[in-house]
Amino acid sequence: MYQVITAPAFPMVDDAAVNLTNSTTKTMFNPGGAANPGVIWPGMVKAGSILEIQAWGTINTSGTTPTFIWDLGLGQATPPATGTNVSLAATTAFTLTNQANVAWPWRLNYSGRFTVTGTAASITGDGVINIATSLTAFTPRWIPETIALRTVTLNVNIPMGVVLAGTWSATGTTNIANCNGLLAVLHG
Numbered sequence: 001m002y003q004v005i006t007a008p009a010f011p012m013v014d015d016a017a018v019n020l021t022n023s024t025t026k027t028m029f030n031p032g033g034a035a036n037p038g039v040i041w042p043g044m045v046k047a048g049s050i051l052e053i054q055a056w057g058t059i060n061t062s063g064t065t066p067t068f069i070w071d072l073g074l075g076q077a078t079p080p081a082t083g084t085n086v087s088l089a090a091t092t093a094f095t096l097t098n099q100a101n102v103a104w105p106w107r108l109n110y111s112g113r114f115t116v117t118g119t120a121a122s123i124t125g126d127g128v129i130n131i132a133t134s135l136t137a138f139t140p141r142w143i144p145e146t147i148a149l150r151t152v153t154l155n156v157n158i159p160m161g162v163v164l165a166g167t168w169s170a171t172g173t174t175n176i177a178n179c180n181g182l183l184a185v186l187h188g
Contacts, residue, residue, distance in 0.1 A: 026071060026165045029179050038162045038184045040074065045114050045121060045156040050187040053088075053110045055164050057178040058103035059096065059131075067093035067169040068177065070129055072110055072143070074160040085163055086154045088112060089127050089143035093169060097133070101174055104132035108164075110143065114156075121156040 040051075053072060069092065075085035089110050112125020130138040144150055154160065162184045168175045 026069075026167045028075075028163045028165045029177055038182070040156065040160045040162070040184075040186060042157050042159065044186055045117050046188055047115060047117055048188050049114045051110075051112045051114070051123065051125070051184065052187070053127075053162060053182070053184045054108065055179055055182040056105070056107045057180040058105055059178070060099055060101065060103040060174060060176045061096050061172060062098055062101045062174040063096075063170060063172045064098060065095055066172060066175055067095050068175075069093055069167045070106075070108065070143070071165045071167070072108060072127075073163055073165065074154060075163050085165065086152055086160075087144075087149075088123065088125060088152055090145075090149075091129060091141060091143055092145055094131055094141070102135065103176070103178065104135060105138075106131050108143070112152075117156055119155045119157050121154050122151060123154070124151040126150050 055072070059068065069090060071085075071087050071090040073085040073087045073090075089108075106129065108127060108129045110125060110127030112123040114121060114123050116122040127143050128140050129143050130140050132138045162182065164179055164182060166177045168177075
């Protein structure tokens with residue numbers, strides 16, 4: 001048995017571009033974002049449930065060497081999402097090269113297994129993000145990047161929205177991260 005996690009009017013494919021202008025602001029940029037995330041409702045998660053998430057899009061900069069951090073997580077969703085997001089898988093700052101204003105692709109895949117449920121639920125998982133180094137080549141990167149960060153505690157007795165956020169290291173009008181789609185499936 002599996003449940004595809006969606007919310008009313010949750011778009012599967014969108015061009016939800018975000019132009020982060022503040023280097024210290026983590027901003028949700030997945031389709032649905034903070035206002036309408038895909039939601040894991042109370043009672044959906046069982047011990048042994050598997051959460052699979054895929055996200056894909058493009059990233060662009062013509063800056064000299066800005067960095068970008070991807071952060072996939074679950075946040076309190078009542079909708080709209082409020083409160084603090086719990087990071088499931090994040091990168092450290094990834095240095096991007098000047099792309100001469102061409103959007104390069106990225107793709108993220110994550111799988112996690114719940115071993116405990118309730119107010120102190122536990123999920124252990126990891127994934128890979130493929131970040132383009134040109135239009136035809138990419139660098140794969142494990143997420144999260146340490147073993148200790150692969151087990152996360154969270155409260156699944158409240159609605160939890162699936163969110164993808166990002167942070168630029170510097171401002172720039174050509175610093176644009178797009179999430180063209182996000183798919184979350186809960187098995188079991």
